Amino acid sequence: xxxxxxxxxxxxxxxxxxxxxxxxxxxxxxxxxxxxxxxxxxxxxxxxxxxxxxxxxxxxxxxxxxxxxxxxxxxxxxxxxxxxxxxxxxxxxxxxxxxxxxxxxxxxxxxxxxxxxxxxxxxxxxxxxxxxxxxxxxxxxxxxxxxxxxxxxxxxxxxxxxxxxxxxxxxxxxxxxxxxxxxxxxxxxxxxxxxxxxxxxxxxxxxxxxxxxxxxxxxxxxxxxxxxxxxxxxxxxxxxxxxxxxxxxxxxxxxxxxxxxxxxxxxxxxxxxxxxxxxxxxxxxxxxxxxxxxxxxxxxxxxxxxxxxxxxxxxxxxxxxxxxxxxxxxxxxxxxxxxxxxxxxxxxxx
Numbered sequence: 001x002x003x004x005x006x007x008x009x010x011x012x013x014x015x016x017x018x019x020x021x022x023x024x025x026x027x028x029x030x031x032x033x034x035x036x037x038x039x040x041x042x043x044x045x046x047x048x049x050x051x052x053x054x055x056x057x058x059x060x061x062x063x064x065x066x067x068x069x070x071x072x073x074x075x076x077x078x079x080x081x082x083x084x085x086x087x088x089x090x091x092x093x094x095x096x097x098x099x100x101x102x103x104x105x106x107x108x109x110x111x112x113x114x115x116x117x118x119x120x121x122x123x124x125x126x127x128x129x130x131x132x133x134x135x136x137x138x139x140x141x142x143x144x145x146x147x148x149x150x151x152x153x154x155x156x157x158x159x160x161x162x163x164x165x166x167x168x169x170x171x172x173x174x175x176x177x178x179x180x181x182x183x184x185x186x187x188x189x190x191x192x193x194x195x196x197x198x199x200x201x202x203x204x205x206x207x208x209x210x211x212x213x214x215x216x217x218x219x220x221x222x223x224x225x226x227x228x229x230x231x232x233x234x235x236x237x238x239x240x241x242x243x244x245x246x247x248x249x250x251x252x253x254x255x256x257x258x259x260x261x262x263x264x265x266x267x268x269x270x271x272x273x274x275x276x277x278x279x280x281x282x283x284x285x286x287x288x289x290x291x292x293x294x295x296x297x298x299x300x301x302x303x304x305x306x307x308x309x310x311x312x313x314x315x316x317x318x319x320x321x322x323x324x325x326x327x328x329x330x331x332x333x334x335x336x337x338x339x340x341x342x343x344x345x346x347x348x349x350x
Contacts, residue, residue: 008039015043045071046128052079052112059115065122074131075123079175081139081150082108113152120158131167132159138174149176153183160188166221167198173231173244176204186210186247194220200310202228207247207258208265213272222273226310227266228282229259230291259283266296282310292317 006014015023023029023040030040045068050058055077059065082105123129136151156177160170168189177185186209189201194214199222201210206229214220229244246258262281270279279296282304291304293314302314 011036011039012043015040020044020047042071046073047076048072048074049076050078052081052083052108055079055119056108056111056115059118062118062122065118066125069122069125069127071128072123072126073128074133075129076133077135079112079134079136079151081136081175084108109150112150113155116152116155116159120155123159123162124164127164129162129164131169132162132165133169134159134172135169136172136175136177149178151175151177153177153185157183157185157188160185161191163192163195165192166196168192168196169198169200171200171202171228173202173204173228184209184247193222194218197221198224200224200226200228202231202244204231204244205247206244206262208261209247211262211265211269213269220273223275223277225266225269225276225279226282227262227280228310229262230282230284232284232289263294263296266294267299270296278311280311 020043023044030037030044032040048058048068088102088104123132134156139150151172156172160168170189177183185203185205186207189199190210190212193199206227210227211225231244244258259281266279266281270276273279276297281294281296282291283294284291291306291308291314293302293304293310293312294300295302300316302316304312304314308314
């Protein structure tokens with residue numbers, strides 16, 4: 001029996017062994033025969049990787065999206081905002097006298113929003129979807145324009161509320177999603193925590209509602225929770241002390257207090273989990289700017305190297321940077337003496 005006469009199940013097994021990388025290295029490998037193509041194409045649709053422009057193309061055709069719903073298992077979206085700055089320079093599309101951005105940038109942003117909305121309408125029908133990764137970093141602003149974030153929070157909130165997910169990796173720090181309409185992404189993520197087994201998260205705005213424990217009696221299957229609360233190293237435009245802001249207008253004092261509230265909430269949340277492997281917060285000290293990870297399962301803090309991955313094990317430390325932070329912020333008149341409840345939260349770190 002020749003290869004192409006093998007049963008479909010065996011061909012799927014062979015393709016699984018070869019892996020997606022084998023097919024994507026050379027698109028001609030899809031064209032062995034009509035039967036091979038039909039099977040290989042379904043196999044490719046199990047794992048979707050999208051950039052900004054490919055997301056726009058992928059989300060343009062609703063009918064095409066509908067044909068993919070029975071195959072998709074993993075979606076990986078990586079965005080950097082508008083990237084074709086060289087084209088603007090080539091076309092001599094510079095700023096208008098009043099500083100308004102070129103229409104081509106806003107048109108691209110509109111197409112991205114439509115694609116995200118179409119994707120948000122399609123993914124709930126993907127019954128096999130288990131893993132979602134969204135990374136949306138700072139926009140490269142080569143011509144020094146000032147504009148709102150290139151992501152809208154409305155479709156993003158819908159995508160983050162998919163209750164069939166078991167793994168969610170969301171890193172939108174630096175993309176500054178537009179929160180018109182009072183969209184609260186922390187609540188969107190919190191709503192699906194009972195179905196998740198793995199959560200990794202970093203956003204421009206974050207608060208303790210992200211880790212609000214489910215109501216008593218609701219089983220939580222989470223094994224791994226990792227939240228990065230440092231956005232100080234994204235790019236040269238982000239200062240060393242940058243933290244995500246709480247999900248409301250605030251000042252630096254509130255940002256520091258929000259970090260301590262997240263520590264307290266993480267400890268409470270970890271106690272609700274049956275067999276957690278990891279519940280950690282990544283953060284940096286102020287003004288020391290050293291990187292730390294707070295382990296809410298073992299209630300300890302470890303110091304990390306700036307180049308370490310989020311889930312690295314660092315050297316355990318027993319001291320707290322709180323006193324030096326407090327003194328520095330008092331000098332700059334950003335903070336008063338902490339109240340009793342705030343002091344009790346800080347004591348968790350020591």
